[in-house]
Each structure stands twice: as structure tokens, then as C-alpha cells.
Amino acid sequence: MIEIYLRLVDKILTPVIFLIAIFLFLRGHDMPGGGFIAGLVAASAIELTILARGAQATRDRYGPWAVPLAGAGLTIAVGAALLGMYNGGFFRSIWLEFSMAGEKLKFGTPQLFDLGVMFVVVGMAITYLLRLGEAAEAAVTEQTRLERQREDRHR
Amino acid sequence: MSLHPTVITLPVAIPLLLGAVGMFLQFMQFPRRLQIQQTLVGVGVLVNLAVTVFLLVFVLNGEPVAYQMGLWTPPFGITVYLDALSAIMLVMVALLSVLIFPFALATIDSERAQLGFFPMMLFLLMGANGAFLTGDLFNLYVFYEVMLMASFVLLTVGGTPSQLNGGIRYVVLNLVGSMMLLLAAGVTYGTLGTLNMAHIAVRMNDAPYLVQAMIAGLLLIAFGAKAAVFPVFFWLPSSYHTPHPAVTALFSGVLTKVGMYSMYRVFPLFFPWLLNQWQPLLMTIAGLTMVVGVLGAFAQPTIRRLLSFHIISQIGYMVMGLAVAMTPNPYGIGFGLALAILFLVHNQIVKTALLLGGGAVELEMGTGKLNELGGLVRLKPLQATVFFIAAFSLAGFPPTSGFIGKLGLLEVTFSAGQWAIAGVSVFVSLLTTMSMIRLWQYIFWGKPHRQPLTQRRQTAPNYAWMTVAPVIALVALSLTLGLVAQPALDMVQTAANQAIDRAAYVKAVGPTLTEQDLRIAPPEWGLTAASQATELAGR
Numbered sequence: 001m002i003e004i005y006l007r008l009v010d011k012i013l014t015p016v017i018f019l020i021a022i023f024l025f026l027r028g029h030d031m032p033g034g035g036f037i038a039g040l041v042a043a044s045a046i047e048l049t050i051l052a053r054g055a056q057a058t059r060d061r062y063g064p065w066a067v068p069l070a071g072a073g074l075t076i077a078v079g080a081a082l083l084g085m086y087n088g089g090f091f092r093s094i095w096l097e098f099s100m101a102g103e104k105l106k107f108g109t110p111q112l113f114d115l116g117v118m119f120v121v122v123g124m125a126i127t128y129l130l131r132l133g134e135a136a137e138a139a140v141t142e143q144t145r146l147e148r149q150r151e152d153r154h155r
Numbered sequence: 156m157s158l159h160p161t162v163i164t165l166p167v168a169i170p171l172l173l174g175a176v177g178m179f180l181q182f183m184q185f186p187r188r189l190q191i192q193q194t195l196v197g198v199g200v201l202v203n204l205a206v207t208v209f210l211l212v213f214v215l216n217g218e219p220v221a222y223q224m225g226l227w228t229p230p231f232g233i234t235v236y237l238d239a240l241s242a243i244m245l246v247m248v249a250l251l252s253v254l255i256f257p258f259a260l261a262t263i264d265s266e267r268a269q270l271g272f273f274p275m276m277l278f279l280l281m282g283a284n285g286a287f288l289t290g291d292l293f294n295l296y297v298f299y300e301v302m303l304m305a306s307f308v309l310l311t312v313g314g315t316p317s318q319l320n321g322g323i324r325y326v327v328l329n330l331v332g333s334m335m336l337l338l339a340a341g342v343t344y345g346t347l348g349t350l351n352m353a354h355i356a357v358r359m360n361d362a363p364y365l366v367q368a369m370i371a372g373l374l375l376i377a378f379g380a381k382a383a384v385f386p387v388f389f390w391l392p393s394s395y396h397t398p399h400p401a402v403t404a405l406f407s408g409v410l411t412k413v414g415m416y417s418m419y420r421v422f423p424l425f426f427p428w429l430l431n432q433w434q435p436l437l438m439t440i441a442g443l444t445m446v447v448g449v450l451g452a453f454a455q456p457t458i459r460r461l462l463s464f465h466i467i468s469q470i471g472y473m474v475m476g477l478a479v480a481m482t483p484n485p486y487g488i489g490f491g492l493a494l495a496i497l498f499l500v501h502n503q504i505v506k507t508a509l510l511l512g513g514g515a516v517e518l519e520m521g522t523g524k525l526n527e528l529g530g531l532v533r534l535k536p537l538q539a540t541v542f543f544i545a546a547f548s549l550a551g552f553p554p555t556s557g558f559i560g561k562l563g564l565l566e567v568t569f570s571a572g573q574w575a576i577a578g579v580s581v582f583v584s585l586l587t588t589m590s591m592i593r594l595w596q597y598i599f600w601g602k603p604h605r606q607p608l609t610q611r612r613q614t615a616p617n618y619a620w621m622t623v624a625p626v627i628a629l630v631a632l633s634l635t636l637g638l639v640a641q642p643a644l645d646m647v648q649t650a651a652n653q654a655i656d657r658a659a660y661v662k663a664v665g666p667t668l669t670e671q672d673l674r675i676a677p678p679e680w681g682l683t684a685a686s687q688a689t690e691l692a693g694r
Contacts, residue, residue, distance in 0.1 A: 071179030078172045084225065089161035090168060091225040 003052060010052035017045035025118055029106075035114035039121025046122075047129050055133035066126040073119025080112035158213055160222035163237040165206050166245055167288060170281035173199035177274030189268055193260060196273040200256050203280065204249040211242040215646060219653055221290065221663040230351045234290030234664050239650035240496065241287040244416050247503050248283050251408040252276065254625040258511055259401035261621035262518050267313045267399065275312070276405070278305040283409045287416060290664060292340045292350045295417065299336060299381065303329055306410060309402045310394060321397035328390035332380025339373035346370075352424060353664035356657050359425050371429050374421055382414030384474055385443040388467045392451065395463035396523070400514020403459055407466050408507040415473045415499055419492060423480060423655045430481045437478035438576045445471030445583040452590045457523040458513040461594055462506070465549065468583060469502050475576060476564055481655065482571040491567040493651035497643060498560035501548070501636060505557060508545040508629035512538060515622040516598055520605065525594070530603030538623060539599040541630045546591035548633045551584050556636035559644075 021042040028034025050058045084092035095108035177192045214220065219238035223229060256276070263272055282302030289295050303326070311322040344350055346366045347358040359367060380387040391411070395403050422430055430437070448468025455461040476495020484490060515538065516531065517523040532539040548555035551562075561584060568577040636643050653659065 067181050068179050071175055071177070071181060074175035075172065075179055078168060078175055082168060082172065085161055089159075089222065089224075089226050090164040093225065 006048075006052035010048050014045045014048060017048070018042060021045070021118075025114065028114060029111065035117035036121055038114075039118040040125065042118070042122050043125030043129065046126055047133075050129060050133040055130055055137055058133070059130050062126050063130060066123045066130070068123075070120045070123030070127075073116040073121075073123060075116070076119065077113050077116025080109040080116060083109050083112075158220065160220050162206075163210060163220050163222050163288060164224075164235055166203060166210070166249075166284040167235075167281055169202055169206065170199050170277040170284065174274045174277035174281060177277065178271065181271045181274065189265075192271075192273050193268075196277055197256060197260075199277050200249065200252045200280070203284070204246070204253050207242065207245040207249045207284075210237060211239070211246045214239050214242045214653075215649055219659060219663045221665075229664055230349050230354045233294050234351055234353065235288045236290035236352070236660070236664060237288060238653040238660075238663075239646070240416070240419065240654045243496065243500065243646065243650050244287045244412070245284060247500055248280065248287075248409055248412075251503060251507050252280050252405065254628055255401055255405050255408075255507070255511070257621040258404070258515075258625050259399075262401060262515075263399060264313075270312050272309070272312055275305050275308050279309060279405065279409065281305075283413050286413050290352045292343055292352060292355065294350075296333065296336045296340055299333055299413075302410065302413065303333060306406060309405070310398045313399070315397075318397045321394035325390050325394035328387075329380070332377050332387065335373050335380065336377035339370055339377055342366075342373060343370055351664070352421075353661045356424050357661055367426050367429060371422070371426055371433070374425075375418075378414045378417045378421070379440070380414075382411045382418065382470055382473075383467050384470055385440050385447060388444070388448075388470075391467060392460060392463050395466070396457060396459040400459070400510065400517055403463070404507050404510040404514060407463070407510055408503045411466060411470060412499060412503055415470065415477075418474075418477055419480075419495065419499075419654060422477065423492065424657055424660060427481045427655060427657070430478065434478050434482070434573075437474060438573060441471045441474035441478060442576050442579045443471075444468070444474060445580060449583050449586045449590060453586075453593075456525055458517055458525065458528075458594070458598065459510065459523055461525070461590070462509055462513060465509075465587065465590070466506060468587065469498075469506065469549070471583070472561070472564060472580060473499055473502070475568060475580060478576075479564075479567050479571045479573065480651075482567075484567055484570040486567070486570070489651040489655045490648070491564075491571070492654060493644070493647040494560065494563035494567055496647040496650055497556075498564060500643075500647070501556035501560045501633065504629050504633050504636070505545050505548045505555075508626050508633065509542070509549060511622070511629070512542040512545060512626045513598070515626070518622075522605075525597040527604055528598050529601040530599070532599040534603070535599075538626070539595075541623075541626050542599070543595055544630050545626070545633065546595050547588075548630070548637070550588040550591050552588075554634065554637045556633045556640075556643075559637055559640045563644075 021038040024033040024041060025035060025038035026033075028038065046058065046062060049061070081091045083094060084090055087094045093108050093110050095106055098105045098107065173195050177195050180188055180192055180195075214237060219236065221237075222235045224233040224235065226232070259272070259276070279302060282298050282305055285298035285301065286295055289298060307322055307326050310325055311318050340350060343355060346369075347355055347362060349355055349358060359370075376387065379385075380390075383391040395406060398406075445468050448464050448466070448471060452461050452464035452468065455464060473495055476491055476498055479491035480495065481488060482491060513523070516528070516535075520528060520531075522528070544555065548557040551557040551560070561580070565577055565580065568580070
């Protein structure tokens with residue numbers, strides 16, 4: 001299942017897709033985007049890796065992180081919501097303003113919450129994509145084995 | 156005493172946070188991970204119980220509390236609403252989880268524990284708490300989904316073929332119910348233009364009958380499917396006997412009861428007049444649920460299959476209570492709902508006691524098949540006694556809580572002039588008694604057919620008290636409710652009064668009303684429950 005062209009594409013595109021995910025995440029505050037869609041985009045980069053390098057290699061790289069990442073994301077999201085209690089109530093936002101290079105930057109608990117959502121989505125998506133990838137590879141291996149057997153018999 | 160309203164979100168936030176930390180620890184390789192996870196869950200259920208008891212005391216002495224998530228203005232933000240009805244449900248579920256936790260701790264096998272059984276308990280708790288607290292129809296749907304996912308994991312963790320089989324039936328049939336709820340939310344938003352429950356209640360007054368009937372019908376199907384009433388109960392008996400007994404006990408105390416709670420919450424709030432108009436329909440559903448459930452129980456070969464049919468049968472009584480909730484009767488409007496709530500509480504206690512007791516027997520003997528059990532009364536006299544009391548409480552014998560609940564419901568039904576359903580419910584009680592005697596006889600009476608697993612394997616049951624103590628506590632609670640009924644009755648009466656007081660709900664949430672809403676409901680929301688009742692009687 002390891003394809004040379006896909007590996008090239010993977011090498012070039014995966015960083016780009018991750019950058020797009022980060023862009024979407026940052027854009028999400030008051031425009032379309034946000035943690036959920038960013039998480040899905042990041043997961044698509046990982047799916048590309050699965051297609052290019054096989055599920056096993058991908059599992060070695062990302063597998064152990066998947067579920068703890070989702071748990072950490074959930075913790076961050078709830079923590080961000082709980083932080084709001086400092087400012088008047090559950091899920092109330094807190095904003096901090098910075099100025100950097102003449103630009104005003106705003107960071108707040110909604111972004112933290114969104115980050116948590118992104119982690120949950122990425123973690124969950126990796127988990128099931130890896131499972132699906134492994135199942136598909138097993139099926140393909142089985143099919144190739146059967147085909148080879150048939151060819152051998154024809155010879 | 157005043158209270159910052161954000162406190163009422165804690166029953167959702169605490170289990171969610173601790174569950175998330177537990178999940179974070181999952182798959183982390185370090186020693187004692189399991190112990191840390193279990194401690195987290197233990198702390199979670201205990202803190203949850205403490206918070207909910209505090210909230211219940213607070214609400215019983217005062218007014219309902221509403222909080223807006225993120226302090227957005229009502230019809231736009233998500234509303235969280237706490238009154239005595241939701242507080243009672245919160246406390247009951249918290250109490251059950253506290254009592255089931257030691258049972259699970261003592262009996263769950265290490266494989267299931269490794270797979271993350273304990274954090275999932277917290278997620279189920281969080282879903283149920285959210286469903287009790289939310290004041291937003293779409294949010295209610297979301298919490299139902301949370302519960303569905305958590306319960307699916309709890310059902311299938313361990314992955315035996317029968318568990319997967321039951322789990323798939325459970326999810327598919329429950330998804331149909333969820334779709335109906337989503338559809339109801341969609342129709343509500345499309346016709347009334349709002350999802351906030353208080354706002355819906357205001358706008359429902361002037362909605363055409365067709366819209367009312369459609370929303371009410373969809374909600375009835377959706378919550379009915381969740382509560383396992385007559386035509387849509389199939390998922391329950393085909394899945395409840397498959398998982399670990401602690402899971403079955405947790406489900407019977409939480410899942411179906413959340414469906415019933417949603418009916419008690421939504422119908423008196425949105426369309427109390429429909430409860431009277433549709434009384435024949437609700438009564439038919441209630442009667443059929445009772446009869447089908449109890450007759451099904453007679454044909455069952457194992458402990459938990461038999462008990463899960465009794466869950467369905469008892470749901471029928473709760474629907475009966477809903478049907479007479481708004482009927483004028485000598486005890487005052489809302490007395491029917493109060494008794495329905497009392498019956499719900501009684502049922503949560505007793506059903507969990509029975510399932511835990513039966514589950515302990517099943518785990519100790521290695522089988523739940525009735526014809527392979529027997530003679531346990533000599534081996535386990537204490538278990539036999541508490542199981543006996545719980546069984547007769549389910550059947551409705553004095554001096555247990557079942558007697559109070561059934562007597563009260565019968566009295567309200569009689570005074571509402573519903574003789575037929577009252578007769579059916581008495582008949583079903585008789586059948587329940589027969590079925591319970593049969594069950595007890597099979598398990599505890601006669602000669603022992605086989606040795607307990609513990610004796611055969613020569614291992615001492617270290618944690619025997621952890622499986623018996625919760626059952627004893629629940630049975631003691633049932634007896635207390637039966638002997639000292641007045642405080643409980645006062646409590647549920649307060650809950651029912653708050654639940655049927657639409658005006659108070661709207662005032663507590665206080666959605667920003669548009670011109671149109673003000674025309675529909677002129678500012679005499681100051682309507683008390685009593686004046687509302689006379690208005691309803693006129694309809």
C-alpha cells in the first residue's frame with residue numbers, strides 16, 4: 001500500500017494542510033472556521049499519511065497520542081468554560097488584549113475552548129481513521145493473496 | 156440566602172471535567188492508572204451528590220433558578236433551569252450512581268476496567284444531569300445524544316458477541332427516537348421560531364392546533380421511545396440483559412427515567428391543555444405498556460430479562476400519572492403529577508435494588524437462568540430478605556414506597572373518573588406480585604442446584620459487602636419512604652407545583668419578548684398555578 005507518488009504528495013501537502021488547519025482555527029472567532037472544522041482538516045492530513053505510508057507507520061507516529069489528546073482537549077474545553085466563572089458565570093468569556101507590532105491581538109477563553117474542541121476532533125478522528133485504515137489494508141492483503149493463489153493455479 | 160445562578164451548571168461541569176481527566180489518563184502507561192481513574196470517579200459521584208443535595212435543599216426552600224450560559228440574553232443563549240422537579244431527579248441519579256459505584260468497583264472485571272469503564276460512568280452521569288437541567292429543546296437533544304453515546308460504550312465494553320448484538324439494537328432503535336426529538340426541535344424552530352423552552356411556552360399559547368399537535372406528537376414519540384412505552388419499547392428487553400449487571404442497574408435508574416422526566420417537564424410546560432385533551436390516548440398507552448410489560452415478564456427465562464420487562468410495566472404507571480397530571484381533582488391540580496414523580500423516585504430506588512441484588516446473584520452463581528438457580532436462601536439469608544422486600548415494594552405492598560406510590564396514583568385516577576385504567580393498574584399489580592413471587596421462588600427457594608462460583612473456585616469473596624450494602628441501603632430508603640411518607644409527599648408536591656407553574660418558569664428565564672409575544676401573553680404571567688388551573692378547566 002506504500003505509494004511513491006502519494007508519499008511525495010504527503011511530504012509536500014501535510015505541512016500545508018496543517019497550516020490551513022491552524023489558519024481556519026484562528027479565523028474561526030468571528031468568521032467561518034473554528035476548532036471543529038480545523039480538527040477535521042488536520043485529520044484529513046493524517047488520513048493522507050495513512051494512505052501514503054500505511055496504517056502501521058501512522059499508528060507508530062500518532063497512535064499513542066490519539067485518546068489522551070481527546071481527553072486533554074475535553075479537559076481544556078471544560079476548563080475554559082469553568083474559567084468563565086471568574087468573570088460572572090459558566091461559559092462566560094474572558095478576553096485579554098495584547099498589542100504586537102502595532103496590531104491589536106485578542107486572546108480569550110473562547111479560543112481556549114475551541115482549541116479543546118480541535119484536540120477532541122483530531123484525537124477521535126485519528127482513532128477511527130487508523131482502525132478503518134487497518135481494516136481496509138487487511139482486506140486488500142487478503143484479496144491480493146487470493147489473486148496470487150489463483151494466478152499460481154493458472155500457471 | 157442567595158446563590159450565584161452559575162452554581163446550577165456544576166452537576167454538568169463536575170462529571171464532565173473529571174471524566175475528561177479520566178479519559179486523558181486512559182492509554183497512559185504508568186502504574187496505578189486504574190486506581191487513579193477509579194478514585195476520580197468516586198470523587199466525582201460523591202461531589203456530584205453533595206452539590207445536587209445542596210441544590211435540592213436550596214430550591215425546595217425558595218424559587219426556581221435559571222442561568223444563561225455565557226450570560227447571553229435568554230432566547231439566544233442556552234438556558235439552564237433548575238426547579239424542585241429537576242433537583243429531585245438530579246439527587247436521585249446522583250444517589251444511584253454513588254450506590255452503584257462500589258458495586259461496580261467490586262465486581263467489574265479487570266479487562267473492562269482497563270478499557271475505560273469508569274470514566275464512561277461519569278459521562279453518562281453528565282448527560283443525564285444535562286438533560287435534567289437544560290431549558291433549551293435543542294440542547295436537550297444534545298444531552299440525549301451524550302447519554303446515548305456513553306451508554307453505548309458502557310453496553311458494549313468488553314465486546315462479547317451478545318453485548319455487540321444488544322448494543323446494535325439499542326443504538327439503532329434509540330437513534331430513531333433521537334431523530335424524532337430532532338425533528339420535533341426542527342418543527343418547533345420552523346413554526347414558533349425559537350428553541351428556548353420558556354419562549355416556546357409563551358408562543359405555544361397562540362399557535363394553531365395543528366402545530367401544537369404535531370410538536371406534542373413528535374415529542375411524545377421521542378420521549379416515549381427513550382422511556383420505553385408501549386409501541387416503542389423493543390430496544391429495552393433486547394439489550395438490558397447483555398452488559399455487566401452494574402451497567403444494567405445504572406441504565407434502569409437513569410435512561411428510561413430521563414425520558415419520563417422529559418415528559419413531565421415538557422408537557423405541563425408547553426401544552427398543559429393537551430394533557431387533558433389527549434387523556435384517552437395517554438391512558439391507552441399507559442394501560443398497554445403496563446399489561447404488555449408484565450405479561451412479557453412471565454415468559455422470561457433469566458433474572459435480568461424478567462426484571463427488564465418489569466421496567467417497561469412500571470413505566471406504564473408513570474405515564475398514567477402524567478395523563479392525570481392536569482386533571483382537576485379534590486386534592487388540587489398537580490397532585491397527579493406529584494404522585495407520578497413520587498412513583499418515579501420509588502421506581503428508581505426499587506428497580507435498582509432488584510437489579511443489583513439479582514446481578515450479584517448472577518455474578519456469584521455464574522448464571523442468571525432461573526431454572527438453574529434455587530435454594531440460595533440458606534446460603535445468603537440477608538440477600539434473600541432484602542430482595543424479598545424490594546420485590547414486594549415493586550409489587551406495591553405496605554409498608555414500602557411502592558404502596559404509597561400506587562395508592563396515590565389510584566386515588567387520583569379514580570377521582571378523575573378513569574375507572575378502566577385504574578382497574579387495569581390494579582390487575583397489573585396483582586400480576587406483578589405473582590411474577591415477583593415466582594422470581595423469588597426460583598432464585599432463593601427450594602434445593603440448591605449448583606454451587607456458587609466463589610466456592611467452586613475456592614476464592615474468598617473479599618468485597619461481598621460492597622455488593623450487598625448498596626441493596627440494603629436502597630431497600631432501607633424504600634421502607635423509609637413508605638413509613639414516613641409525608642416529607643416525601645410535601646417534596647414532590649412542591650416539585651409538581653413548580654413544574655406546572657408555567658408563569659414562574661417564564662418569569663425565571665425571562666426571555667426578551669418581542670411585540671408579538673407580548674400580544675400573545677399579556678403581562679399577567681403573574682398567573683399563579685391556581686388561576687392557571689381555572690383557565691385550563693375552561694378550555
